Amino acid sequence: MAIKRYKITIVGAGFTGATTALMLAQKELGNVVLLDIPQLENPTKGKALDMMEASPVQKFDSQITGTSNYEDAADSDIVIITAGIARKPGMSRDDLVNTNAGIVKSVCENVKRVAPESIVIILSNPVDAMTYVAYKTLGFPKNRVIGQSGVLDTARYCTFIAEELDVSVEDVRGFVLGGHGDDMVPLVRYSSVGGIPIDTLIPAERIEAIVQRTRVGGGEIVNLLGNGSAYYAPAASLVQMTEAILKDKKRIIPVIALLEGEYGYENLFMGVPTRLGAGGIEQIFELELTSEEKAALDKSAESVRDVTNIITV
Ligand SMILES: NC(=O)C1=CN([C@@H]2O[C@H](COP(=O)(O)OP(=O)(O)OC[C@H]3O[C@@H](n4cnc5c(N)ncnc54)[C@H](O)[C@@H]3O)[C@@H](O)[C@H]2O)C=CC1
Numbered sequence: 001m002a003i004k005r006y007k008i009t010i011v012g013a014g015f016t017g018a019t020t021a022l023m024l025a026q027k028e029l030g031n032v033v034l035l036d037i038p039q040l041e042n043p044t045k046g047k048a049l050d051m052m053e054a055s056p057v058q059k060f061d062s063q064i065t066g067t068s069n070y071e072d073a074a075d076s077d078i079v080i081i082t083a084g085i086a087r088k089p090g091m092s093r094d095d096l097v098n099t100n101a102g103i104v105k106s107v108c109e110n111v112k113r114v115a116p117e118s119i120v121i122i123l124s125n126p127v128d129a130m131t132y133v134a135y136k137t138l139g140f141p142k143n144r145v146i147g148q149s150g151v152l153d154t155a156r157y158c159t160f161i162a163e164e165l166d167v168s169v170e171d172v173r174g175f176v177l178g179g180h181g182d183d184m185v186p187l188v189r190y191s192s193v194g195g196i197p198i199d200t201l202i203p204a205e206r207i208e209a210i211v212q213r214t215r216v217g218g219g220e221i222v223n224l225l226g227n228g229s230a231y232y233a234p235a236a237s238l239v240q241m242t243e244a245i246l247k248d249k250k251r252i253i254p255v256i257a258l259l260e261g262e263y264g265y266e267n268l269f270m271g272v273p274t275r276l277g278a279g280g281i282e283q284i285f286e287l288e289l290t291s292e293e294k295a296a297l298d299k300s301a302e303s304v305r306d307v308t309n310i311i312t313v
């Protein structure tokens with residue numbers, strides 16, 4: 001009996017897209033189609049072939065195909081969009097907005113045509129606003145249009161907490177809510193290590209330093225790389241989301257979802273805790289927030305609205 005393999009298309013075969021392709025294949029989550037612009041068709045095919053040639057060594061049977069033809073993405077179960085430009089030192093994610101909005105719109109027009117039943121995950125920045133552009137262009141139900149920010153921001157936050165306490169990252173739990181910008185909201189009250197609240201283990205001023213470092217975590221990498229932005233941790237985050245959906249794991253993880261009244265926001269895409277499973281975003285959890293936490297989330301929501309409002313495509 002033939003085993004059904006899922007089909008995962010990644011649009012944008014740059015640093016994040018290519019890294020995600022390899023990580024997905026290594027976990028055998030499905031066959032991967034790596035798609036970029038026609039001018040980059042050969043390099044895209046080259047990356048895919050290079051990854052395939054790693055498969056006998058790493059012992060994975062997922063197929064990876066490089067292409068610039070959307071027909072190769074037909075009937076994908078999941079489409080991951082990493083197409084667009086990345087920021088350089090001195091830039092904010094919001095500086096990318098109109099260039100990437102045009103790219104995300106044109107990509108989504110093709111995705112809508114060839115993979116109308118897919119679940120779409122957006123990475124391109126500024127990602128809250130790009131998820132909105134994708135939603136508007138695709139016309140898919142809101143549960144099938146998902147942005148990536150919270151897994152990555154939470155991963156950075158948990159890395160710093162584990163480092164601070166010299167404990168395993170496996171035992172650190174946390175949540176980062178809000179927009180994927182410097183106003184994001186790491187929720188200290190909901191953070192723990194082995195079940196122990198972190199504010200009983202780490203002094204307040206060190207927690208504040210960790211929160212601040214998390215908020216500018218993307219910029220820290222941009223400044224170190226000098227010519228592009230992070231890709232290993234972003235790719236790992238996309239893989240975790242894809243796995244939760246394809247294996248119907250119903251994981252509780254923060255992702256960018258359309259808010260229609262949740263947390264008091266209307267018609268806004270922003271990071272909130274959700275249940276991620278075969279239905280995509282199956283549920284949004286509304287956490288109880290203190291007035292201080294709510295004020296911080298309001299500030300983040302305002303930043304997301306400001307950048308979403310300047311989109312001209
Ligand atoms: N939401 C998040 O947490 C994160 C978002 N990002 C964002 O992801 C995006 C990609 O980052 P990288 O992979 O590092 O950039 P990159 O420059 O390495 O790759 C982008 C790729 O998109 C391709 N592309 C451009 N227009 C396209 C189109 N119309 N159709 C298909 N492909 C197209 C380019 O040819 C390039 O290969 C950036 O906007 C970056 O800011 C990156 C990391 C984390």
Ligand SMILES: O=C([O-])CC(=O)C(=O)O
Nearest residue numbers: 087093125218219229230
């Ligand atoms: O910082 C950037 O431009 C890329 C990104 O979103 C991140 O790494 O968090």
